Amino acid sequence: MKNVRVVVVGAGVIGVSTAVCIAEALPFCSVTLLADKFSPDTTSDGAAGILFAAKFPDIPVERQKRWFKDTFDHLLAIAQSQHSPEAGVMLSSGWQIFKEVPAERKPFWAESVIGFRFMTEEELKRFPDHKFGHAFTTLKCECSSYLPWLENRFRKAGGQVEQRSINSLQELSNSYDIIVNCSGLGSRTLVGDNQVYPVRGQVLKMEAPWLQHFIRDGDGKTYIYPGMHSVTVGGTRQEEDWRLDVDEGDTDSILKRCSRLEPSLSHGKVLSKWVGLRPSRRNPRVEKELVQLPGRRVHVVHNYGHGGWGVTLAWGTALDALGLVRQCLQEMPPQAKL
Numbered sequence: 001m002k003n004v005r006v007v008v009v010g011a012g013v014i015g016v017s018t019a020v021c022i023a024e025a026l027p028f029c030s031v032t033l034l035a036d037k038f039s040p041d042t043t044s045d046g047a048a049g050i051l052f053a054a055k056f057p058d059i060p061v062e063r064q065k066r067w068f069k070d071t072f073d074h075l076l077a078i079a080q081s082q083h084s085p086e087a088g089v090m091l092s093s094g095w096q097i098f099k100e101v102p103a104e105r106k107p108f109w110a111e112s113v114i115g116f117r118f119m120t121e122e123e124l125k126r127f128p129d130h131k132f133g134h135a136f137t138t139l140k141c142e143c144s145s146y147l148p149w150l151e152n153r154f155r156k157a158g159g160q161v162e163q164r165s166i167n168s169l170q171e172l173s174n175s176y177d178i179i180v181n182c183s184g185l186g187s188r189t190l191v192g193d194n195q196v197y198p199v200r201g202q203v204l205k206m207e208a209p210w211l212q213h214f215i216r217d218g219d220g221k222t223y224i225y226p227g228m229h230s231v232t233v234g235g236t237r238q239e240e241d242w243r244l245d246v247d248e249g250d251t252d253s254i255l256k257r258c259s260r261l262e263p264s265l266s267h268g269k270v271l272s273k274w275v276g277l278r279p280s281r282r283n284p285r286v287e288k289e290l291v292q293l294p295g296r297r298v299h300v301v302h303n304y305g306h307g308g309w310g311v312t313l314a315w316g317t318a319l320d321a322l323g324l325v326r327q328c329l330q331e332m333p334p335q336a337k338l
């Protein structure tokens, strides 16, 4: 019998990953995945989905390394299995190039990706504006395939799904024992966290099947990511910009910047244009608290604010959230657990 009721709020890559981790590891919990938007309508669905990260300032680097490595290893196993095409997860090799040598020449995740090395002078000749670069193989996880695949895995583990919008956690306090908040940018209103803010990103999907390698400018604004069915090119990083409509000025700028990196792109065809708002925060919030709601104290586990790195860190932070749910269970009175 399932007698601890857990609700995970949010069905982007963070919520679905977290819900799967809890449902598979804690079979005595009944787990509900609740969100107003599911795939294909979440921010996660439009992400390029490349595994890559910048360092958050106040989280121990060992913890960030673990988040990256846990996600990488989980997705690598999928990429190397028969599930790869359906789950939308593939290996991706290429270059990250820099106009100036960065202060940290080797990123913290260098040991987690495959075959990381500095580019040779010969390789850099292709990129005359750049003087330093990384060559390596990482993963690309296309959430418009991965999320439905993962939701299916959640249902197989006994999870339930509910589509609705909530205005406050209080609405859930009578029906659930533990609330797991994976609402991304929604946490601004849902838990009143003004530290989470939008960083607008626009990308294009292009048909250019001859491109096999990713190219990313280290400034994070210009990138070309070949995928399973098309090439994702971008991008923009516009802080506190809430516009969800496509900006044709951005489209022109993306095409111009990307064609400078890869001139053959001018022969590609634009298939679609997309805008998303990254749920950014100085550091992601992965922690628990006991919240006093009218008539009841409820355990809340937060897992949101991953900015431009939600796909990269999803499985790692979901495992941390699972650990926090286990701690909540230990703190609950015995009759509530069994």
Ligand SMILES: Cc1cc2nc3c(=O)[nH]c(=O)nc-3n(C[C@H](O)[C@H](O)[C@H](O)COP(=O)(O)OP(=O)(O)OC[C@H]3O[C@@H](n4cnc5c(N)ncnc54)[C@H](O)[C@@H]3O)c2cc1C
Residues within 6 Å of the ligand: 009, 010, 011, 012, 013, 014, 015, 034, 035, 036, 037, 038, 042, 043, 044, 045, 046, 047, 048, 049, 050, 051, 052, 164, 165, 166, 167, 182, 183, 184, 185, 186, 187, 190, 200, 201, 202, 203, 234, 235, 275, 276, 277, 278, 279, 304, 305, 306, 307, 308, 309, 310, 311, 312, 313
């Ligand atoms: C252009 C672009 C490119 C990107 N590329 C990459 C990349 O290459 N690699 C990478 O790692 N990351 C990338 N990202 C970042 C990535 O998309 C995000 O970090 C990630 O999607 C965050 O996931 P999430 O689950 O927290 O949020 P979301 O996907 O936004 O999901 C939030 C969920 O919460 C639900 N919700 C919110 N409020 C409520 C409420 N009140 N009631 C009910 N439900 C609610 C929503 O409906 C939704 O289901 C990119 C982002 C953009 C915009």
Ligand SMILES: O=C([O-])CC(=O)C(=O)O
Residues within 6 Å of the ligand: 048, 050, 052, 201, 216, 220, 223, 234, 235, 278, 307, 308, 309
């Ligand atoms: O920066 C990148 O290479 C892709 C990404 O994560 C984003 O646009 O948020």
